[in-house]
Amino acid sequence: MPKRRDIVAIVLIVLPWTLLITVWHQNAITPLLTARKGTSCTGFNVALDCSSQRGIVEVTRTEYVYSRPHPGLMFFPPPRGHPTYSRPVQKAELTRLANTLLHVSNLHWILVEDAPKRTKLVSHFLQETGLNYTHLNVETPRNYKVRGDTRDPRIPRGTIQRNLALRWLRETLNVNSSQPGVVYFADDDNTYSLELFDEVRHECVGMACSLCGGLRYESPKVNTLGKVFGWKTVFDPHRPFAIDMAGFAVNLRLVLSKPQAYFKLRGVKGGYQESSLLKELVTLGDLEPKAANCTKILVWHTRTEKPVLVNEGKKGFTDVNVEI
Amino acid sequence: MAPRMRLKLRTVFVLYFLVSVMGLLYALMQLGQRCDCAEHDQPYERTISRLRGELHKLQENMKKSEPTAPTIYVITPTYARLVQKAELTRLSHTLLHVPQLHWILVEDALQKSTLVSNLLRTSGLSYTHLHMPTAAQRKLHEGDPNWLKARGVEQRNEGLRWLREDRRAAAGGGGEQGVVYFADDDNTYSLQLFQEMRNTLKVSVWPVGLVGAMKYESPLVQGGKVIGFHTGWKPSRPFPMDMAGFAVSLRLILAKPDACFDADAPIGFLEGSFLQKLVTMDELEPRADDCTKVLVWHTRTEKPKMSTEKAMQAQGLGSDPTWEV
Numbered sequence: 208m209p210k211r212r213d214i215v216a217i218v219l220i221v222l223p224w225t226l227l228i229t230v231w232h233q234n235a236i237t238p239l240l241t242a243r244k245g246t247s248c249t250g251f252n253v254a255l256d257c258s259s260q261r262g263i264v265e266v267t268r269t270e271y272v273y274s275r276p277h278p279g280l281m282f283f284p285p286p287r288g289h290p291t292y293s294r295p296v297q298k299a300e301l302t303r304l305a306n307t308l309l310h311v312s313n314l315h316w317i318l319v320e321d322a323p324k325r326t327k328l329v330s331h332f333l334q335e336t337g338l339n340y341t342h343l344n345v346e347t348p349r350n351y352k353v354r355g356d357t358r359d360p361r362i363p364r365g366t367i368q369r370n371l372a373l374r375w376l377r378e379t380l381n382v383n384s385s386q387p388g389v390v391y392f393a394d395d396d397n398t399y400s401l402e403l404f405d406e407v408r409h410e411c412v413g414m415a416c417s418l419c420g421g422l423r424y425e426s427p428k429v430n431t432l433g434k435v436f437g438w439k440t441v442f443d444p445h446r447p448f449a450i451d452m453a454g455f456a457v458n459l460r461l462v463l464s465k466p467q468a469y470f471k472l473r474g475v476k477g478g479y480q481e482s483s484l485l486k487e488l489v490t491l492g493d494l495e496p497k498a499a500n501c502t503k504i505l506v507w508h509t510r511t512e513k514p515v516l517v518n519e520g521k522k523g524f525t526d527v528n529v530e531i
Numbered sequence: 532m533a534p535r536m537r538l539k540l541r542t543v544f545v546l547y548f549l550v551s552v553m554g555l556l557y558a559l560m561q562l563g564q565r566c567d568c569a570e571h572d573q574p575y576e577r578t579i580s581r582l583r584g585e586l587h588k589l590q591e592n593m594k595k596s597e598p599t600a601p602t603i604y605v606i607t608p609t610y611a612r613l614v615q616k617a618e619l620t621r622l623s624h625t626l627l628h629v630p631q632l633h634w635i636l637v638e639d640a641l642q643k644s645t646l647v648s649n650l651l652r653t654s655g656l657s658y659t660h661l662h663m664p665t666a667a668q669r670k671l672h673e674g675d676p677n678w679l680k681a682r683g684v685e686q687r688n689e690g691l692r693w694l695r696e697d698r699r700a701a702a703g704g705g706g707e708q709g710v711v712y713f714a715d716d717d718n719t720y721s722l723q724l725f726q727e728m729r730n731t732l733k734v735s736v737w738p739v740g741l742v743g744a745m746k747y748e749s750p751l752v753q754g755g756k757v758i759g760f761h762t763g764w765k766p767s768r769p770f771p772m773d774m775a776g777f778a779v780s781l782r783l784i785l786a787k788p789d790a791c792f793d794a795d796a797p798i799g800f801l802e803g804s805f806l807q808k809l810v811t812m813d814e815l816e817p818r819a820d821d822c823t824k825v826l827v828w829h830t831r832t833e834k835p836k837m838s839t840e841k842a843m844q845a846q847g848l849g850s851d852p853t854w855e856v
Contacts, residue, residue, distance in 0.1 A: 216544060223551035227558055295741055299719040299828035306625040306722065309587075337587025398617035401624070439850075504856055507617035512831040514741040531740040531747055531825045 295531060296511050298328060300395040305336045311404045317375065319368035320344040345371045365394075366470045366480060377466050380459070388459030392452045396511045399453075403505035407456040427454075427496055435494040447491075448482040453506045455481070461488055601708045601729055602631045604694060604781065608686030609647065609716050610639035613856060614832050616646055618716045623654040629725045635693065637686035638662040646855055659697075663689035669794060681801045683774075684794040687713055691784065691791060698785055709781035710735075713774045717832050720775075724826040727818040728778040734810045737819035739776040742829035748773060750815065752822045757815040770803040770812070775827045777802070783809055 301318075308314055316338050320329055323346045333340045347367050369392060376390065389407055393399065427450065428437040438449035448455075462468070471483035605626065609615060619636075626632055638647055640662050651658045663685045671680055691711075698707065710731045714720065728735055736757060738749030743762050750772070751759040762771045770777075784790070793804035819826050843849045 219548055220544070220551075223548070223555045227551075227555050230558060295746060296828070296830055298825075299740065299830050302721050302828075303621055303625060303719045306628060307621055309628065310624060334583070337583050339581065339584060398621045400620050502854070504616075504854065507614065507620075507856075508835075509614055509617050510833040510835070512833050514829075514831070515744045531828065 295514050297395075298332060298531060300511060301329070301332055304393070304395050304399075305332075305338060307399055307401070308338055309336065310401050313408075314339065314404070316340040317372045318342055319372050321347050321365070321368055341375065343368075343371055343375060366472050366475075370469045370472070373462065373469060376459070377463055380463055382460075382463040382466075386459075389456050390459055390462050391456040394452060394508075396509060397453050398507040398509045400505045406505060426502075427494065429496045433496060435491055435496055443478055446479055446482050448485040449478070450481050450485075451508060452481055453508060455485065455494075457485075457488060600631045601710055601781075602633055603629065603725055603729060603778075604633050604635060604709055604711045605714045606635045606637065606687055606690035606694075606711065607714050607716050608637050608639060608683035608690075611644060611646075613835050613837070615716070616650065616856065618832060619647065619650055622714070622716050622720075623650070623656060625720050625722070626656055627654070628722050631729075632657065632725070634658040635690045636660055637690050639665050639683070639686055659693065661686075661689055661693055666794070681792075681794065681796065681798065683715070684792045684801065688791045694781075695785060695788055698781065707782045707785060710778050711781055711784055712778040715774060715829075717830060718775050719828040719830045721826045724819075727826065731778050731780045731816060733783050733814050733816065734777055734779050734806065735816040735818045736772065736777045736822065737817070737827070738822050738825050739773045740825040740828040742773045742775075747825050748776065750776075750817060750822045752817040755817065755821070757812055757817055757822075765799060768800060768803055770806045771799070772802050772806075773829055774802055775829060777806065777815075779809060 305316075308316060316333075318329065318333065318340060320326060320343070322344050325342055325344045330342060333342055345367055373390075380386070391407055426439045427435040428439050430436050438444045438446070440449045443449060465488055468484060468487035470480055475483050607622070609619060623634075626634055634651075634656050636647065636651060636658060638644060638661070641664050643660055643662050648660060651660055665682070665685050669680050669684070671682065694711065698709075710728050712728060724737070727737060736750045738747045740747045742748050743764055745763045748760070748762045748771070750757040751761055760766055760771045765771060787809055790805060790808035792801055796804040840849060
């Protein structure tokens with residue numbers, strides 16, 4: 208009898224300590240401990256790190272900028288099957304976009320290539336930039352690829368790539384996480400001012416975008432109550448959301464809480480792609496105008512000329528091994 | 532004695548047990564507070580990515596704290612057009628990463644514009660704002676192709692003139708340390724390019740991407756010396772290079788005060804007209820891994836279509852002209 212009681216006693220003494228030590232050992236990355244010491248979590252710029260500890264006020268806002276190379280230009284019919292002829296200006300565009308993004312704190316770049324697999328050029332480039340990034344790829348199926356005039360507005364471009372990024376976000380991030388963030392769709396040939404990212408950071412949904420739609424600028428119409436009530440644009444202003452991809456950003460929580468909201472792929476008229484996503488997320492009244500009630504231009508829909516490469520001739524003049 | 536001891540021992544034991552259970556519960560509660568870190572699947576990539584970012588920042592800080600590094604003077608001619616603000620904005624973002632850089636922006640205008648003045652003021656860069664209009668007979672007209680007349684000549688010469696005056700006025704021999712680079716506002720520059728050009732003795736050269744109707748143009752290098760040029764158009768020109776493909780040391784600029792761009796030079800000979808007065812081909816210093824890497828691209832921005840704007844203006848519904856685009 209005493210023997211059993213002793214054993215029971217020993218077990219009951221040892222058990223809590225074993226559990227405690229095991230559990231603490233498993234959580235070797237313990238912001239818990241550092242949090243207790245009172246240091247803030249500002250060192251953790253990485254998305255989703257556990258900064259929302261009890262008692263810590265510091266909240267790491269993370270912004271996801273999704274960018275993709277122009278799929279239309281990626282599939283410019285290669286003459287004589289030259290694989291390196293896919294898109295000459297790609298590296299240049301990504302370089303200058305990265306130079307801008309490097310100035311923005313707490314940014315995570317999701318770059319989706321329209322290709323069957325991730326290219327070395329982009330992988331290497333992303334590694335060298337020093338940015339936080341995620342490199343994804345998905346190829347647009349043949350029947351959706353743009354033919355002929357790459358600027359045909361009837362065919363939406365980049366849809367599959369943007370949807371992949373949305374899916375990655377939803378799979379990677381937990382909807383219950385208190386991590387705040389903003390999702391912005393950035394094409395790599397546009398121009399972004401740094402002020403834009405400051406404005407967007409605070410859960411923005413609507414902005415003004417310049418040089419769109421054959422006008423000097425396009426913009427939401429804002430009434431005196433600070434609510435969006437219409438669109439100042441010429442191309443079909445009666446679209447539910449007559450706005451360019453660069454003219455809005457979405458709160459991350461909204462994206463995560465509505466997992467069925469994607470860009471519509473089929474049956475979308477030109478100019479309606481943005482609407483196909485936004486109408487599943489918000490109504491017009493939910494839009495929050497930024498940029499001084501949509502009176503300032505902070506982003507430009509610039510387009511880069513396709514470089515003329517006539518002097519390369521039929522066989523190519525320059526060394527194909529040099530990366531441009 | 533024995534029963535009392537046992538009682539005491541039991542009490543001690545019970546207390547101990549209670550304390551340890553409470554401690555365990557407390558720890559479990561603390562752990563329960565943690566946000567659900569679903570990213571356990573990618574912790575390493577994220578850590579690596581974060582460390583790279585920090586390394587990058589530290590490298591930049593290191594560079595910034597080198598006051599003895601030669602200053603890079605970037606001379607950029609610019610002119611008013613719809614995409615001007617966009618171009619200058621993204622160029623300034625690139626230049627902001629480069630330490631010890633002074634931007635000399637020369638407007639093709641009769642006076643300095645508010646758009647450019649404000650942009651420069653808020654850019655955070657060290658700059659000089661100049662203006663010099665192009666001579667009437669050399670101005671391109673609407674519809675003229677870009678290559679018809681040399682552009683930016685007067686502006687670059689004005690930049691050189693200011694620089695020479697400013698450096699002469701600066702006391703001490705340290706004022707001669709520097710490099711001059713001519714950067715157009717629509718090209719794309721990698722940050723590595725500025726590192727390559729910083730220590731130039733006379734004139735350093737490198738390849739330029741997407742120029743001359745080719746994937747790239749480049750000097751040909753053998754044994755560390757430039758022996759020729761890879762270009763598709765008139766390779767017999769003295770210096771068949773683009774403006775973005777070379778940088779000149781400040782010392783050389785000051786030593787040859789008459790060296791300027793010749794506005795009357797035939798098309799394609801503009802760069803040569805300047806370099807001929809400064810160096811010979813064998814004095815050129817090749818950079819970018821003996822001219823095998825492309826670190827600058829001669830990108831061009833499309834002129835935005837304004838057809839709808841014109842139509843709206845005809846109806847009196849044009850965009851607000853007071854907005855700065």
